[in-house]
Amino acid sequence: MKQKLIERLSKYVQIDTQSNESNPDCPSTDGQWELAHLLVEELKDIGMHDVTVDENGYVMATLPSNVDKDVPVIGFLAHVDTATDFTGKGVKPQVVEQYNGKDILLNKEKNIVLSPDEYPSLANYNGHTLITTDGTTLLGADNKAGIAEIMTALEYLMTNPDIPHGTIRVAFTPDEEIGRGPHKFDVDRFGAQFAYTIDGGPLGELQYESFNAAAAKITVQGNNVHPGTAKGKMVHATKIAMKIQAQLPAEQAPEYTEGYEGFFHLLSFEGDVEEAKLYYIIRDHDRNKFNKKKQWITSIVKELQSQYGEECIQLEMKDQYYNMAEKIEPVKYIVDIAAEAMKDVDVEPLIQPIRGGTDGSQLSFMGLPTPNIFTGGENFHGKFEYISVDNMVKATETIINIAERFTKQC
Numbered sequence: 001m002k003q004k005l006i007e008r009l010s011k012y013v014q015i016d017t018q019s020n021e022s023n024p025d026c027p028s029t030d031g032q033w034e035l036a037h038l039l040v041e042e043l044k045d046i047g048m049h050d051v052t053v054d055e056n057g058y059v060m061a062t063l064p065s066n067v068d069k070d071v072p073v074i075g076f077l078a079h080v081d082t083a084t085d086f087t088g089k090g091v092k093p094q095v096v097e098q099y100n101g102k103d104i105l106l107n108k109e110k111n112i113v114l115s116p117d118e119y120p121s122l123a124n125y126n127g128h129t130l131i132t133t134d135g136t137t138l139l140g141a142d143n144k145a146g147i148a149e150i151m152t153a154l155e156y157l158m159t160n161p162d163i164p165h166g167t168i169r170v171a172f173t174p175d176e177e178i179g180r181g182p183h184k185f186d187v188d189r190f191g192a193q194f195a196y197t198i199d200g201g202p203l204g205e206l207q208y209e210s211f212n213a214a215a216a217k218i219t220v221q222g223n224n225v226h227p228g229t230a231k232g233k234m235v236h237a238t239k240i241a242m243k244i245q246a247q248l249p250a251e252q253a254p255e256y257t258e259g260y261e262g263f264f265h266l267l268s269f270e271g272d273v274e275e276a277k278l279y280y281i282i283r284d285h286d287r288n289k290f291n292k293k294k295q296w297i298t299s300i301v302k303e304l305q306s307q308y309g310e311e312c313i314q315l316e317m318k319d320q321y322y323n324m325a326e327k328i329e330p331v332k333y334i335v336d337i338a339a340e341a342m343k344d345v346d347v348e349p350l351i352q353p354i355r356g357g358t359d360g361s362q363l364s365f366m367g368l369p370t371p372n373i374f375t376g377g378e379n380f381h382g383k384f385e386y387i388s389v390d391n392m393v394k395a396t397e398t399i400i401n402i403a404e405r406f407t408k409q410c
């Protein structure tokens with residue numbers, strides 16, 4: 001199983017599938033099509049049924065049930081694209097056998113070193129087989145490790161028909177990293193009652209709570225007049241914008257918060273005398289606190305509008321996604337099944353709120369409750385990304401065990 005996972009992950013990461021926010025097409029890049037077609041072939045090769053790729057690049061397939069009784073149809077999902085933060089072109093995966101706990105020289109020429117001094121989590125991987133980058137790209141274990149694990153689990157179930165399972169659906173989806181993963185996902189056609197994204201980080205991660213999320217853009221219109229004759233006439237857009245930021249609670253910012261604490265995050269700011277723009281994201285796990293945060297922004301803007309005129313300050317605010325716990329808590333047993341499936345392979349489930357969103361946050365609100373499970377990767381979205389193949393085996397076994405447990409517990 002280890003060898004198969006290494007082969008699959010190494011093959012997938014060499015296709016550049018970085019998504020591109022500025023392209024409205026779905027998928028947003030050609031590389032994602034390339035990987036989608038490769039996955040279609042591979043799903044057919046391992047004997048999956050109903051293998052399809054639709055016009056938006058969503059790959060789907062079925063592993064038919066091998067039991068007589070009614071078992072809920074469950075799905076497993078992973079995304080084909082990689083992050084936009086760092087280049088995913090020309091990825092050269094390197095396999096480190098029997099990691100010895102010391103520095104890993106990723107790139108001799110450029111002297112790029114993955115060191116436990118900087119990344120203490122490396123200490124968890126003594127003796128493991130690791131896959132790293134060559135220091136010049138991201139790895140793309142986010143989320144190609146998830147694809148490799150799902151594919152390997154399917155193949156295992158296919159070749160071990162003595163393991164009972166219901167109907168399993170799988171989907172490999174585009175453009176998760178730019179927040180569009182579920183936008184064209186056909187929940188009805190997928191036809192599963194529940195699903196799991198295999199898109200988490202280190203061993204044991206099991207997540208079913210995400211942020212509630214909104215984005216706000218505030219535009220301040222000023223009035224630029226020659227500074228020599230500006231008295232009583234100049235309206236300074238940037239100074240008004242600074243008042244907005246000053247009225248937000250300073251401690252409710254990403255750099256001061258953790259766990260269930262929400263925040264206002266000033267993503268970017270641009271301005272001169274004539275015009276200023278503030279871009280915020282607003283995050284909170286608690287729906288009430290989330291709504292209060294949005295009201296806070298609205299009331300600051302209203303107050304300034306009453307001072308400077310309504311046309312002077314424009315607020316555009318829109319919700320992005322909601323805490324999936326709202327939809328998963330009523331069917332919480334699907335989280336419990338995943339936790340038990342992990343314990344079966346000696347993995348201690350780490351149930352923590354995600355300080356972000358997943359495809360599952362949107363899918364859960366589209367009628368497909370979807371918790372998230374670890375892949376085994378670390379340091380996603382950068383050149384120090386790496387993954388333990390031993391923990392990829394655990395993720396694969398967890399998928400297999402979930403499939404089996406649904407036949408026993410439902």
Ligand SMILES: [Zn+2]
Pocket residue numbers: 079142143176199
């Ligand atoms: Zn991901």
